[in-house]
Amino acid sequence: MTWTLVALLAAAAYACKVTGMVLVGGRRMPPVLDRCLALVPAALIAALVVKDTFSTGDQLVLDARAAGVGVAAIAAWRRAPLIVVIVLGAAVTALVRRVAGGG
């Protein structure tokens, strides 16, 4: 690992954040853009959920995580507190993994 990589990655990562938050984000935007931006969390976080649940690298996989996240989804829909949802998701995944012997 080189310090060049560290420095370039740090600069690029902050540039991404600051472009959205400060350079572009500070301005008034047309209502249509506001409506679309309001949907960013729904679209991207849903995508993160399926990626973190059903993939490893560029492979689609079905393993213990699906059971854990499935139980977590039911708990979330029933408005359980976030802590309960997270602990249930992790615990069910660990349990299924242990029972299935690896997974």
Place this chain on the structure above:
Amino acid sequence: MSGSGEPVDLRAVVVASITLGAAVGVFGVAFGVGAVSAGGSVAQACVLSLAVFTGASQFSAVSVVAAGGTTGAALGGAILLAARNCVYGLTMSRVVTGSLPRRLVAAQLVIDESTAMATAQNDRRAQQLAFWCTGATIYVCWNLGTLVGALAGTAIDPQTYGLDAAFPAGFVAMVAPHLRHRVGLTAAVLGAGICVALIPFTPVGVPILCAAAAVLVGIPDRTVAARVAIDTVGAP
């Protein structure tokens, strides 16, 4: 996550932020171990976590380096993963306002978790509290975890405790409020579908970026649901 009109439970927001921070800390340890075993120094591991502060990019860069990849290859994949923070920043600029220095600090805290926690609240004050509290807690835990992992060199395997499922589980809870109105549900289903369809065919990081195209369902301004969606993030 309480309905409009109910008193907002700010304590619950703080407790949830700290829980999330603790889980992130474990991954910080895993990152510290990974960075050092990929040939990085303790200082490099710590500077990555302090300055880059976006976990997926850091893991990606370290794994490319560990596999013998070039600086360019490590950088390319990591930047693709970091690019979504630009989109999050646009959304969060509606919530986090104030002086320029304040927004420059806030920018560093714009990550998956802080954005998700903030937008899961439906009251402006709770959104701001959730953003700062989640961002700050995770910043501290992620960096402490990195230092511990880099120094210790051995970590508990997050998989043993199902901690790799802690993130999608947490994100499910945070996306839930967005699914209770139709346009949010449509965007979520479309975003998830785009992501799954692209995972086998595109480099890591690209599927999440492309999922952002799902926000285009917000273009028609014909439903009350669309206004509810804006209220979730935008209106005071």
